[in-house]
Ligand code: SGN
């Protein structure tokens with residue numbers, strides 16, 4: 098009996114050995130990258146917006162790291178996703194604008210993760226025209242922009258499968274499902290590609306009216322008249338002019354036949370008709386607004402739809418975080434939240450993105466990794482979306498490719514002393530459709546932004562970001578031939594060379 102007692106004593110010790118052996122086997126972290134669409138940091142609580150109800154997004158930052166200066170290299174959807182996948186600028190990965198077809202046969206970092214033993218998946222919005230093919234071991238994606246209600250998904254078998262319900266909920270369910278069914282002996286990498294908060298901002302039924310008791314402050318630049326800024330004057334993305342009362346703001350539309358609402362089932366349609374038809378359209382028709390009053394009414398409606406759409410996004414992120422907690426996955430799963438670019442919430446009178454100006458250049462970014470990142474970390478260094486791929490590879494301890502132009506920021510998160518870039522390079526192309534933003538490239542240093550617009554018209558802009566953070570005062574002509582401008586142009590030329598942007602080099606030489 099003593100022998101058996103002794104033996105029994107060893108059983109727990111043996112078990113603890115066995116489980117630590119398991120930990121070693123699992124030591125590579127899982128990675129979940131939640132990539133939303135058009136969600137600007139100005140709409141997020143932890144970035145300082147007190148009106149935003151984003152407790153779950155805020156939680157990721159509070160339990161991990163928040164990036165205060167995260168920038169994109171080309172502020173639209175497909176190009177940002179292509180930068181994520183390749184770690185390369187648009188002119189190198191080839192996907193310069195949304196109308197291109199992505200070359201899936203180039204270096205894509207998820208393949209390297211797979212070679213290092215990861216199961217990889219992309220679920221949700223993809224928007225690169227070419228299907229993911231072998232770049233992810235599992236995928237199910239929205240065709241193009243996808244739909245908010247009862248969306249179709251393209252599956253790996255190249256079938257189109259329809260799911261009933263609201264897109265943000267469905268993407269969460271598909272994601273949880275995939276995590277549950279994965280091979281538990283391998284680490285995983287999952288991109289959750291959200292459709293929210295893309296135009297035309299259709300909230301979930303439960304969020305209709307969620308922000309109706311909030312009056313959003315009209316940005317101080319809402320009535321910008323674009324003096325000295327030709328490209329800003331030329332755009333087609335204003336709330337007062339471009340934004341449509343029907344298409345965008347759901348006012349006085351036919352909820353039976355309009356192509357957006359024809360997808361809705363009767364419960365969804367009735368809820369939309371009751372809210373937008375009976376309430377909002379009626380309010381609009383009764384008030385007979387014109388001029389500034391009309392512009393500001395449109396602005397309030399835009400804000401309410403945008404923030405209400407983001408509410409389901411945040412709630413679903415909460416579901417993912419709870420799911421990780423409930424399944425013992427929180428400790429060893431890196432959770433990332435980011436958007437494909439920033440967005441205008443009425444600044445300069447605009448919606449949409451594209452410009453190198455601050456609101457669309459910046460994108461929200463935060464990351465939680467309890468084993469490595471101290472809760473409440475704040476990163477100030479300028480980080481780029483081409484840095485995502487090398488960082489994720491570094492975190493997974495997988496080899497990086499020489500083709501990658503970005504830089505891993507993993508060491509910044511570990512609080513190590515790292516030398517870092519002090520300026521960033523940007524290049525935007527898509528013109529004239531859909532929003533008439535002229536092509537341009539430029540650099541942003543801590544203090545200045547130098548921009549070269551080209552195409553139909555060639556001209557420069559220069560901003561002093563410290564004195565003029567809203568970029569209203571183009572001081573280029575004041576500084577022509579100054580030492581400052583000569584130095585900035587030299588820096589720009591160095592970046593163009595470093596990133597091998599031949600088109601920009603050619604334009605500079607003109
Ligand atoms: C659609 C939108 C545009 C938007 C682009 C790109 N128009 O064309 O407003 O800029 O997508 O967005 S819509 O009438 O279809 O809503 S991106 O995020 O995919 O780059």
Ligand code: CA
Nearest residue numbers: 134135174437
């Ligand atoms: Ca987008």
